Amino acid sequence: MRSVFIVLALCGTAAADDGDDDLDTSKGVSFVAQAARYADQPNRNMGVGIEFSVDYKRWQYLFEGTVAGVSFGKDFGDGLEGTMYRGGLGVRYIARKFHVRNFDTELGFELIAAVQNIEWEDDDNDVRPELGLGFSWNFIFFETIGFRTSLRVAWTRTPGVGTMTCPGSMACGDDRITAGFMLVTGLTW
Numbered sequence: 001m002r003s004v005f006i007v008l009a010l011c012g013t014a015a016a017d018d019g020d021d022d023l024d025t026s027k028g029v030s031f032v033a034q035a036a037r038y039a040d041q042p043n044r045n046m047g048v049g050i051e052f053s054v055d056y057k058r059w060q061y062l063f064e065g066t067v068a069g070v071s072f073g074k075d076f077g078d079g080l081e082g083t084m085y086r087g088g089l090g091v092r093y094i095a096r097k098f099h100v101r102n103f104d105t106e107l108g109f110e111l112i113a114a115v116q117n118i119e120w121e122d123d124d125n126d127v128r129p130e131l132g133l134g135f136s137w138n139f140i141f142f143e144t145i146g147f148r149t150s151l152r153v154a155w156t157r158t159p160g161v162g163t164m165t166c167p168g169s170m171a172c173g174d175d176r177i178t179a180g181f182m183l184v185t186g187l188t189w
Contacts, residue, residue, distance in 0.1 A: 024055040028148065030186025032066050036156060037178040044076045045069065045084050049184060053092070060092040060108070064184075070118055082121055088114025092136060104140040110150060128157045132182060146188040154182045 027050070034045040047068025053060045066086035071078055090112030098105045112132040119125045134152030158178045 022057055025053065026055060026060075026146075026188055027052050028146075028186055028188035030148070030184050032068055032182070032184050034068070034154065034180060034182045036154065036180030037158060038072065039158060041072055042074060043180075044071045046071075046076055047084070049086075049186070051188070058094045058097075060094070062090050062092060062112075064088045064090065064112065064114065070120075080121075083119050085117045085119070086114055086130070088112045088130070088132070090114075090132070102142050104138070104143070106136075106138040106140065108136045108138065110134050110136055110152065112152065116156065130154050130156045134182070136184075138188070140188075144189055148184075148186065148188050150182075150184040152182040152184070154180050156180065 030049045030051065032045070032047055032049040036043045036045070045068040047066055049064055049066040051062055051064050053062035064087065066084070068084045068086070069076075069080045070082040070084050071080055073079075090110055092108045092110045094106050094108045096107040110132070112130075114130040114132065115127060116130055117125060117127050132152040132154040134150055136148055136150040138146050138148045140146040155177050158176050
């Protein structure tokens with residue numbers, strides 16, 4: 001419950017505008033889903049995210065924050081093992097923009113560096129870096145309200161033996177970098 005209040009408080013903060021026509025700020029709230037591998041088994045993280053960005057011409061410099069449930073097995077419904085808190089900094093380049101009356105469509109490319117802090121139910125935690133690369137498409141109505149979807153490939157570290165006690169009494173594999181997918185979709189303003 002604490003996580004929901006943090007996300008709502010951050011989304012309610014006002015963005016400052018310095019009056020420069022080329023420099024704008026925006027924020028958003030989204031649904032986040034991540035599919036990855038963790039200690040050689042499927043790992044799914046689902047939750048809510050926020051984004052704050054400073055927009056300069058075609059570039060968006062952004063901060064992302066995510067709170068998500070962590071699940072293992074074939075299905076997210078197999079049970080939650082912990083909570084992931086994720087923060088990241090990145091850049092988005094708007095490569096194409098189409099304008100028709102009160103409607104804009106944008107195609108962008110993203111690069112995000114993040115850190116995940118996973119708090120397990122047994123009071124243990126694991127901190128691991130993440131690097132994401134992908135693209136986004138945006139639908140913007142009346143120049144302010146938008147719907148953005150980002151699809152990324154995300155690389156993270158898989159913990160090795162002795163790094164932590166793996167959930168479900170499974171044997172952890174060697175430390176290595178694994179790839180997964182991440183979907184971020186939601187509203188911006």
